Amino acid sequence: MLREFLDTKASVAKIAECMSLCGPSIERVTKEGKETVYHVEVTTNRVDAASSYGLAREASAILPEFKIPAKLKTIPQAKVSSKTAFPVEIVIDKTVCERFMAIKLENVDLAASPDFMQSQLNAIGQRPINNAIDITNYAMFMTGTPMHAFDYDKLVTQKIVVRIAKKGESFTTLDNNTHAAHGNEIVFDDGNGTIIDIPGVMGCANTAVSATTKTILLVSEHMDPLKIRETSLKHEIRTYAANLNEKNLDPHMMESGLLYAVGLFEKHAKATIGSTLFDWYPNPEDKKIITVTKDAIDAILGIQISDTEMIRILETLGFSLKQKGNTFTITVPTFRNNDVEIPEDIAEEIARVYGYFRFPNELMEGRLTKESQNPQFAFENQIKTLLSGWGGVEVYTESLVGKDMVNENALRLKNPLGGDREYLRTDLVSSLFDAARVNKHEKRPFHLFELAHVYLPQPKKLPKEEMRLAGIFVNTDYRHAKGVLEALFEVLHITKIQPVLQKKKNYFFYEFTIEELYKNYSPHAVFTEIPIVPPQIEDITVILPEDMKVGAVIETIKESSPVIRSVELTVIFEDAYTFRITYLDPEKTLTDKDVEIIRDGVHARLQKLPVTIK
Numbered sequence: 001m002l003r004e005f006l007d008t009k010a011s012v013a014k015i016a017e018c019m020s021l022c023g024p025s026i027e028r029v030t031k032e033g034k035e036t037v038y039h040v041e042v043t044t045n046r047v048d049a050a051s052s053y054g055l056a057r058e059a060s061a062i063l064p065e066f067k068i069p070a071k072l073k074t075i076p077q078a079k080v081s082s083k084t085a086f087p088v089e090i091v092i093d094k095t096v097c098e099r100f101m102a103i104k105l106e107n108v109d110l111a112a113s114p115d116f117m118q119s120q121l122n123a124i125g126q127r128p129i130n131n132a133i134d135i136t137n138y139a140m141f142m143t144g145t146p147m148h149a150f151d152y153d154k155l156v157t158q159k160i161v162v163r164i165a166k167k168g169e170s171f172t173t174l175d176n177n178t179h180a181a182h183g184n185e186i187v188f189d190d191g192n193g194t195i196i197d198i199p200g201v202m203g204c205a206n207t208a209v210s211a212t213t214k215t216i217l218l219v220s221e222h223m224d225p226l227k228i229r230e231t232s233l234k235h236e237i238r239t240y241a242a243n244l245n246e247k248n249l250d251p252h253m254m255e256s257g258l259l260y261a262v263g264l265f266e267k268h269a270k271a272t273i274g275s276t277l278f279d280w281y282p283n284p285e286d287k288k289i290i291t292v293t294k295d296a297i298d299a300i301l302g303i304q305i306s307d308t309e310m311i312r313i314l315e316t317l318g319f320s321l322k323q324k325g326n327t328f329t330i331t332v333p334t335f336r337n338n339d340v341e342i343p344e345d346i347a348e349e350i351a352r353v354y355g356y357f358r359f360p361n362e363l364m365e366g367r368l369t370k371e372s373q374n375p376q377f378a379f380e381n382q383i384k385t386l387l388s389g390w391g392g393v394e395v396y397t398e399s400l401v402g403k404d405m406v407n408e409n410a411l412r413l414k415n416p417l418g419g420d421r422e423y424l425r426t427d428l429v430s431s432l433f434d435a436a437r438v439n440k441h442e443k444r445p446f447h448l449f450e451l452a453h454v455y456l457p458q459p460k461k462l463p464k465e466e467m468r469l470a471g472i473f474v475n476t477d478y479r480h481a482k483g484v485l486e487a488l489f490e491v492l493h494i495t496k497i498q499p500v501l502q503k504k505k506n507y508f509f510y511e512f513t514i515e516e517l518y519k520n521y522s523p524h525a526v527f528t529e530i531p532i533v534p535p536q537i538e539d540i541t542v543i544l545p546e547d548m549k550v551g552a553v554i555e556t557i558k559e560s561s562p563v564i565r566s567v568e569l570t571v572i573f574e575d576a577y578t579f580r581i582t583y584l585d586p587e588k589t590l591t592d593k594d595v596e597i598i599r600d601g602v603h604a605r606l607q608k609l610p611v612t613i614k
Contacts, residue, residue, distance in 0.1 A: 001120055001142055002038065005056035008070035010063055012036050018066050022353050023058040024049045035123035047247040048335040051144030061316035061353050072316075075143055077259035078266055078273070086278040088217060089159040089191070096186045097162050099222040099251040099281040101258050104152060105265050106215050106274035108132060114268050126240075132209045132216060135264045144249065145220055145257020146241035148197060152215035154207045159191030162199070162221075171195040173202045173237065185231040186223050200228040200245035202237050215274065218265070220258045222251040250335040251285065288332040292343035295326060300347040305354055313353045314346070379518050380451055383469060386491055390484050392447040392471065397431035399453065405430040409457050424455035424463060428470035429511050436474050436507060445476040447484065451514065470511040481508040482551075493522040535565065535584040536595050540602070543575050543612035550577065556609060557581060560602040563590065576614065 002015075010018075016026040016038060025041040042050045049058055056072055063070035080103065092100055112118070113134035121128050121138060128134050132149050140146050167183030181187070181195075188197035196207040200223045209216065222245075229246035232238060258277075265271035298304050311321055318333035332340045340346065351359075384394055400413070400421040407426060416422030425431060428450050435448055449471035455463040473481040478501070485499040497520050501508050542553065550569055557567045563585045571578040583590055583598060603613055 001052040002056055002059070004142070005053045005073045005075070006059050006070060007073055008059070008063055008068065010068045010070065012038075014066075014068065015059060015063070018062050018068070019055075019059060021357060022062045022065065022355055024055065032123035034119055037123050044247060045339040047244060047249060047338075048144065050244060050247075051140075052142045054144055054335075057316075057318065061313060064312075064316075065353060065355055075256045075260050076263055077256055078263035080259070080262070080273055080277045082273045082275055084275045086275045087158055088155065088278070090162070090278065090280065091159070091191075092162045092280060093164065093186075094282070096164065096224045096227060097221060097280075098283070098285075099254055100162065100219075100278070101221070101254050101280075102217055102219040102278045103258070103262060103273065104215065104217055104275035105262065105269075105271040107270060107272050108214055108216050108265065109270040110209070110211060110213055111269070113138075117268070130209070131269045132213065132265070135261055135268065136218070139257060139261035139264060140241065140244070143253070143257035143260050144244065145254055145260075146200065146244055146249075147218060147220040147258055147261055148199070148203050149209050150196070150203070150207045150217040150219065151209050151213045152217045153213070155190060155196070155217065157191040160196070161189045161191055163187060163189065165195065169195060171198065172205045173198065174205055174208055175202070175237075176205060179235050182234055184227060185235075186227050198231060198235075198237070199223050201232050201235075201242045202239055216265070216271070218258065218261060220254045222249065222254060225249075248338055250337070251281065252334040255279070285334060285337065287334060288337050288341070290330045290332060290340070290343060290346055292328055292330065292346055293326050294328065296343055297347050297350065300344060301351055301359075303359060305350060309354070310350055313350050317349060317353070319346075319349075376514070376518050379521060380467075380514060382492070383488070383517075384451065386488055387447070387449050387471070387484070390447075390487065392449045392484070395432070395435050395448050395450050397428070397435060397450060397452070399425055399455070401425045401431065401434075405434070411455060411457050411463055426454050426456060427511060428452060428454060428468050429472065429509050432470055432472040432509065433504075433507065436472050439474070443475065445474065445480070447471060447473050447476065447481070467514040468511055469514055469517065471509065473508040474506075476508065478503075478508060485510055492517070493525055494520045495526075496520045531584055531586055533584070533586065533589045535582050536590050537580060537582050538595070538599075539570065539578050539580050540599075541571075541576055541578045541614040542606060543614065544577055545611070546575075548609065548611065552609065553577070553606070553611065554579070556605050557602055560605050561598045563598060564602075 012029055016029050020026050024046065027039045027041055030037050030039065040055065048054050053075060060070045060072035086102070087104060088102065090100060090102070111131055113128055113131040117134055117138050118128040121134060124141065126137055126141070136147050136149050165181035165183060165185040165187045167181060169181040170178060171181065171187070172178045186199055187195045188199055190196050194206065195204060197203050199221050225246050225248040228242060232242040232246060262273065294307065297310065307323070314321055314330065318335065320331040322329045330346060340349070388394060398421065400416070401423055402420040403423060405425065406423045410423045410426050412423050432448055432450060439446070449469070451467065451469050453465045453467055456466055458464050482499070482501050485501055489497070489499045494517060497512070497516065499510070501510050544550070544553065554567045554569070557579065558564055563583050565582045565584040568580045569577060570580045583595055606613060
């Protein structure tokens with residue numbers, strides 16, 4: 001399909017490589033039967049490239065930049081010489097239709113479409129049906145112009161009314177699904193009020209081409225793209241035609257696309273032209289003109305591209321230029337009216353085809369940026385990043401709260417908006433409890449946290465704004481919650497503050513001032529010399545009472561002797577807890593007798609808690 005409009009000897013792989021560097025990205029190339037298929041990413045603003053002709057136009061501009069000859073061929077078009085008047089009355093709502101074209105085709109020999117057409121349609125996932133339907137689809141993919149073939153003899157009044165549907169009107173589309181109109185769709189009716197087409201989206205079954213069709217009315221129209229998208233989405237009819245039409249196709253391209261299809265009907269369906277070409281286009285869109293200097297283009301690009309090269313690139317892309325000294329007056333092709341508007345857009349077109357990869361590589365100059373003037377802000381961001389990474393969800397709660405969420409010293413607004421927003425909060429946890437209650441139906445564990453100000457009263461002064469960190473664990477066991485808090489303190493190298501976790505009802509919560517955390521924070525771990533003597537390591541298993549905290553056991557063991565370097569909980573089995581104790585005296589190697597004395601001291605302290613030593 002591509003080479004019908006592109007004259008080049010470039011290989012498939014080379015075309016894909018060059019296009020991906022300078023134009024619509026070709027993601028991959030596959031073999032589908034006898035056909036080679038380019039899988040192209042066409043962005044929404046480049047609907048002009050969503051056809052074989054559009055891609056050929058891009059390739060004809062890009063390949064020469066790689067020293068590969070390429071030339072764009074013109075779209076073959078049928079010549080309409082018939083003097084027979086167009087036989088259908090067309091009544092158009094000008095508010096929803098910009099252009100309407102149609103022609104009558106007679107003596108249509110309905111049959112299977114030619115092998116090459118079926119092969120190419122199959123390769124792109126379009127099921128062949130018959131030559132009439134296949135030609136309209138093939139022409140759309142080739143030229144980018146959607147069109148529809150009506151069985152002329154089913155237009156009982158030889159009239160088409162283009163209008164907005166009435167809510168509740170019924171229509172059955174070609175896929176035999178019946179729909180009720182929402183009241184904002186553009187429709188064709190047959191003059192009697194019966195809907196016969198949803199233009200730009202899908203035709204209707206009551207005027208569909210069938211095995212008995214001999215005469216066809218071939219129609220192409222440009223309708224309000226927003227209404228087409230709305231109709232397509234509301235009725236869940238996502239056709240390729242709708243995908244194109246909702247992106248505001250260029251109405252100037254309709255004639256070449258329609259006459260290309262007419263030529264295919266003449267060649268592959270033995271059709272004859274039965275009327276003049278009907279073309280209603282009362283307000284053709286003006287061509288857009290952009291004036292820019294060569295100096296401005298060079299300044300935007302950062303490099304100098306010769307006038308000759310710049311002109312060649314733009315003209316191959318369809319732009320026309322007039323040069324007067326250093327100034328260029330550039331006429332934008334109508335198919336680019338939607339996305340080329342300012343001189344920077346012109347520069348972008350030149351740059352991409354010239355090739356960004358050809359721009360010189362230069363390191364940025366200038367001094368390194370200074371350290372943030374507010375390192376505490378970076379510290380707060382680090383806390384947020386860490387807690388979010390461990391499954392926490394940051395929330396933003398109201399600074400103004402109700403009376404039930406503050407103590408008696410809290411400051412009250414003189415003109416509150418309501419009873420639930422009349423006091424300045426003095427803590428964050430109360431707000432987090434409220435957020436947890438809002439999510440009470442969530443059965444999975446979750447962790448909410450917030451970094452925000454609280455407002456503490458001061459005699460005869462404005463309140464003290466104090467930044468705090470608070471969090472609440474819901475449906476979470478104590479060990480997991482405590483582990484998250486301990487991990488935070490460990491990563492921040494905070495050792496002089498204990499990661500205290502409190503419990504209220506079914507929630508575990510914490511709250512700290514940022515000032516306190518930041519004062520004890522270190523961006524780097526404290527270096528400890530590697531001991532020159534080996535440690536002794538042993539395990540101890542104890543039975544804990546139900547209300548005994550593991551932290552209390554660990555602290556008791558540590559306090560038993562200065563040579564106990566670390567205590568870790570390693571195994572839990574029912575109510576039995578195994579701790580691993582590391583003994584290390586930096587001055588000497590501990591003997592078994594030394595460890596026995598320390599162990600006796602540990603046992604003595606543990607028995608006072610009390611716990612049972614196994």
